[in-house]
Amino acid sequence: MDIRDPARITGLVLAGGQGRRMGGVDKGLALLRGRPMVAWVLDRFAPQVDEIIVNANQNTEQYAAFGHRVVSDEIGGFAGPLAGLHAGLKVASHPFVATVPCDSPFLPQDLVQRLLAAALANHADLAVARTGDQPHPVFALMRASVLGHLTGFLAGGGRKIDAWYASLAVVEVPFDDQAEAFSNINTRGELAALERERS
Numbered sequence: 001m002d003i004r005d006p007a008r009i010t011g012l013v014l015a016g017g018q019g020r021r022m023g024g025v026d027k028g029l030a031l032l033r034g035r036p037m038v039a040w041v042l043d044r045f046a047p048q049v050d051e052i053i054v055n056a057n058q059n060t061e062q063y064a065a066f067g068h069r070v071v072s073d074e075i076g077g078f079a080g081p082l083a084g085l086h087a088g089l090k091v092a093s094h095p096f097v098a099t100v101p102c103d104s105p106f107l108p109q110d111l112v113q114r115l116l117a118a119a120l121a122n123h124a125d126l127a128v129a130r131t132g133d134q135p136h137p138v139f140a141l142m143r144a145s146v147l148g149h150l151t152g153f154l155a156g157g158g159r160k161i162d163a164w165y166a167s168l169a170v171v172e173v174p175f176d177d178q179a180e181a182f183s184n185i186n187t188r189g190e191l192a193a194l195e196r197e198r199s
Contacts, residue, residue, distance in 0.1 A: 010093055016083065037105050045100050054102075082158070101139075103186065104139075115173055126169070
């Protein structure tokens with residue numbers, strides 16, 4: 001019998017990429033105003049969830065220093081966000097899993113609350129943030145029970161997050177009131193611009 005609280009949420013920070021566009025620098029550990037970007041993400045994300053897991057495939061000790069469990073992809077070759085999601089879902093303690101990337105330091109502080117409300121109201125497998133007509137697939141909340149479905153999708157060679165979402169009952173949640181909160185930092189130039197803009 002599953003005695004988990006049905007409203008409790010695991011938060012998963014996706015930091016498993018190679019940071020190619022950042023010149024090979026691990027984006028979550030790149031400094032913004034003297035602090036690693038993942039620290040800014042955790043400041044906003046951790047209060048919204050009941051536990052945090054970080055998915056990272058390099059510098060795992062540095063990520064672990066933030067005090068949360070770190071898991072690496074089971075699928076080799078930096079296979080993308082679905083591989084990180086799979087790793088996180090396998091160890092999540094709660095019935096829902098919310099995901100954010102490690103390179104969006106100003107993510108909405110009501111992100112999880114709004115995604116959860118939409119998922120429950122629509123009996124959806126997954127809720128994803130949207131601004132305008134642009135969904136933001138790594139800002140999402142899903143039922144942990146999708147793990148088996150995702151495992152099968154990956155085993156069949158699937159890697160594209162949009163293709164997997166298309167096979168689920170998904171609700172898109174508008175965040176047009178906070179469109180800038182979804183800005184992510186992919187290059188050194190974008191990081192420098194943000195330093196200037198926010199200083």
